[in-house]
Amino acid sequence: MTRQIKIGDIVFGGGRCPLIIAGPCVLESEDVVFHTAGQLKEICGQAGLPLVFKSSFDKANRSSIGSYRGPGIDKGLRILSDARNKFAIPVISDVHSVDEVRLASEVLDALQIPAFLCRQTDLILAASKTGKPVNVKKGQFLAPWDVKNIAEKFTTTGNFNLFITERGSSFGYNNLVVDFRALPIMSSFGFPVIFDVTHSVQLPGGLGDRSSGQREFAEPLARAATAVGVDGLFMEVHPDPEKALCDGPNMIRLHDVRKLLTTVKALYEIVKPGLDQ
Incomplete structure (x- = not known):
């Protein structure tokens, strides 16, 4: 069984109810952020699932030089702080450098290291030294047992x-x-494991100058991961993915989240007895 971790007032891991990390891929307008955060809090509350709101202040690994990256760290952290205060929810965002870690740790409840940077030793150590909870996204180029090196x-x-x-x-x-x-293999190292519902259906660079995706497979993969027994689900959510400035083809429509999370909670209740053993 994995250890329990606390983000804000939320405790997850160790067989507890799955954590939901959700929000738009990248920070767009404050209207989009606040609307999405408010709706997600309501939906997760009704489903009985804890929520950490996520969105990136900078997407540093976009396919094209012309792609939208976000508002930057100063404005982005202000928006995330406002969302946390307005809706009383913890917030998490990506960090890409040691300098960003220092600034972001003063605002965010948890830090996230992107998949392409999951082996960057200085970045991992800087994030760890903050004492904050840190989500490291396993690179798509790593085997699940390689995660042990990250943890060490x-x-x-x-x-x-x-x-x-x-x-x-x-x-x-x-x-x-x-x-x-990969999910039980990584869980064997003792740290909570989250399943990224939407990046798992991404087609990286599939549109040439940007990524494509297969949104229709997000829900079945979320159900499968819940049945396996993950500690949480990560999903990028947008009110209108077709108009999103990043990762639209694989983001879940905000309108569809309620049904998905109701199913997730029902599945968790079924598999929970096995998780307690």
């Missing part, structure tokens, strides 16, 4: 508030596939 780096500072997110593995060109054996 992270915990050398004495911080054990680590959780790992599975987001699929590269499968040929412009494609990802999910090996559900």
Whole structure:
């Protein structure tokens, strides 16, 4: 069984109710952020699932130089702080450098290291030294047992508030596939494991200058991961994905989240007795 971790007032891991990490891929307008955060809080509350709101102040690994990256760290952290205060929900966002870690840790409840940076030792150590909970997204180029090396780096500072997110593995060109054996393998190292519902259905670079995706498979993969017994689900959500400025093809429509999370909670109640053993 994985250890329990606290983000804000939320405790997850160790067989507890799945944590939901959700929000738009990248910070757009304050209207989109606040509308999405408010709706997600209501939906998660009704489903009985804890929520951490996520959105990136900078998407540093976009396919094209012309792609929208976000408002930047100063404005982005202000928007995230406002969302947390307005809706009383913890917030998390990506960090890409040691300098960003320092600034972001003063505002965010948890930090996130993107998949492409999951082996960057200095970044991992800087994030760990904050003492904050840190989500490291497993690179799509790593085997699940490679996560042990990430955990060993992270915990050398004495911080054990680590959780790992599975987001699929590269499968040929412009494609990802999910090996559900990876979830219990990574859980065996003792840290909570989150399943990234929407990046797992991404088709990286599938549209040439940007990624494509297969949104229609997000819900079945979320159901499968819940049945396996993950500690949480990560999902990018937008009121109108077709108009989103990043990752639209794989983001879940806000309108569809209620049904998905109702199903997730029902599945968790079915598999919970097995998780307690």
